[in-house]
Amino acid sequence: MPQADLIDSLLEACRRREVAEAHRRLCALLLMYRNLPGRGAVYLRPTAYRVPVQRLLKDIAGLTGEDKRVLMQKLMRAVGEAVAELRREVGGAPSAENLRRALLRRLLEELRRLA
Amino acid sequence: MTPLEPARPEDLERFLSGWERREAPPPPGVYVAAAGYQRRLVEEYCARYHLIYLVAVYDRDGACRDLYRCCQAPPPAEAPSRCFIFGDVEWREELAERCRVETYLYRFGDIREALKTLLEFGMHVRGIPCTDFSIDVLNATGWCEVDPVCCDVSAVKERIIESAARRRASPAAQHAPSGVDGRITEGAPSGGGEAAGGGSEAGGAGGGGCDALVRRVAEAVGAEGLDRLKSCLCRRQT
Numbered sequence: 001m002p003q004a005d006l007i008d009s010l011l012e013a014c015r016r017r018e019v020a021e022a023h024r025r026l027c028a029l030l031l032m033y034r035n036l037p038g039r040g041a042v043y044l045r046p047t048a049y050r051v052p053v054q055r056l057l058k059d060i061a062g063l064t065g066e067d068k069r070v071l072m073q074k075l076m077r078a079v080g081e082a083v084a085e086l087r088r089e090v091g092g093a094p095s096a097e098n099l100r101r102a103l104l105r106r107l108l109e110e111l112r113r114l115a
Numbered sequence: 116m117t118p119l120e121p122a123r124p125e126d127l128e129r130f131l132s133g134w135e136r137r138e139a140p141p142p143p144g145v146y147v148a149a150a151g152y153q154r155r156l157v158e159e160y161c162a163r164y165h166l167i168y169l170v171a172v173y174d175r176d177g178a179c180r181d182l183y184r185c186c187q188a189p190p191p192a193e194a195p196s197r198c199f200i201f202g203d204v205e206w207r208e209e210l211a212e213r214c215r216v217e218t219y220l221y222r223f224g225d226i227r228e229a230l231k232t233l234l235e236f237g238m239h240v241r242g243i244p245c246t247d248f249s250i251d252v253l254n255a256t257g258w259c260e261v262d263p264v265c266c267d268v269s270a271v272k273e274r275i276i277e278s279a280a281r282r283r284a285s286p287a288a289q290h291a292p293s294g295v296d297g298r299i300t301e302g303a304p305s306g307g308g309e310a311a312g313g314g315s316e317a318g319g320a321g322g323g324g325c326d327a328l329v330r331r332v333a334e335a336v337g338a339e340g341l342d343r344l345k346s347c348l349c350r351r352q353t
Contacts, residue, residue, distance in 0.1 A: 006246060006268050013272050022279040097156060104244040111264040115271045 015059045028078035029107045037096050044087055046080040126240045134219040140206050141168035141218045142186030144198030147233045147252045157204050161214035168202035168218045171229035182220040201233040231256045
């Protein structure tokens with residue numbers, strides 16, 4: 001399956017509140033993949049994904065301010081965990097391509113687990 | 116795709132024993148994996164390593180004498196191409212000035228076998244994620260049945276949505292351990308909610324039609340019925 005379709009299709013599911021809550025790791029990995037830089041070295045840190053997470057929350061209908069705050073916290077925790085794992089695997093400043101592959105591997109693992 | 120680091124020599128040696136080696140760019144053919152091109156990365160790579168291409172030559176009747184030349188001939192009627200290529204980057208003329216290149220060729224009487232070999236090399240020796248390969252190659256090699264998420268995530272997506280909806284509807288999930296609001300409870304142990312989701316999915320998948328039943332129960336009797344069904348499923352799992 002072409003990767004863009006795979007990611008878009010699953011991200012669409014993450015725009016449902018219940019999915020974002022129940023599958024935080026998957027949604028975090030998808031957001032990270034969708035927001036990969038195109039080239040060069042990447043400084044891998046969780047705060048780089050704060051804005052994409054906020055954007056996702058904006059797309060989820062029916063969230064109160066408090067809901068958003070709670071879900072933001074959970075998703076950022078999932079992002080933080082994923083970043084820590086990736087840093088262990090590819091180092092703190094991997095090339096964009098290296099990071100893309102490592103992220104994709106984790107994403108596929110997560111999907112296999114859920115399948 | 117763009118090269119990152121060379122394959123380990125021992126892996127290459129093991130995999131390519133029996134292949135015909137040429138110090139030449141790859142012949143014309145169909146690339147089996149997405150062939151992106153990041154010029155700077157390729158240049159950096161070429162300053163240190165060889166580019167390596169594997170060419171699986173489809174030659175059903177063994178008529179090809181020179182495998183390299185055969186790739187330049189028109190493809191047979193039953194195949195989209197005579198040669199299938201796996202390489203770090205799609206070959207371009209400009210690379211000839213910067214990169215040392217090695218091409219390895221091997222004759223295959225069966226296309227599926229040819230593609231499978233390239234797929235194996237890409238995934239196991241080079242660590243390329245399966246989704247980087249063309250969907251036609253994944254289908255032709257039967258890889259979609261081995262690892263369905265490489266080809267189609269729609270079934271997983273449905274399961275994810277269903278299990279998340281179930282968890283939300285189920286009072287048991289909402290009044291779990293700490294007894295506080297379900298929304299908070301789900302997030303309490305990081306990853307715990309996801310594990311529970313996975314568990315109920317496993318039940319749904321294994322039950323053959325359980326997902327549909329869960330949907331119907333949810334529609335017909337609401338949360339209480341759903342909760343009872345969940346208990347039934349849990350009993351079946353143990």
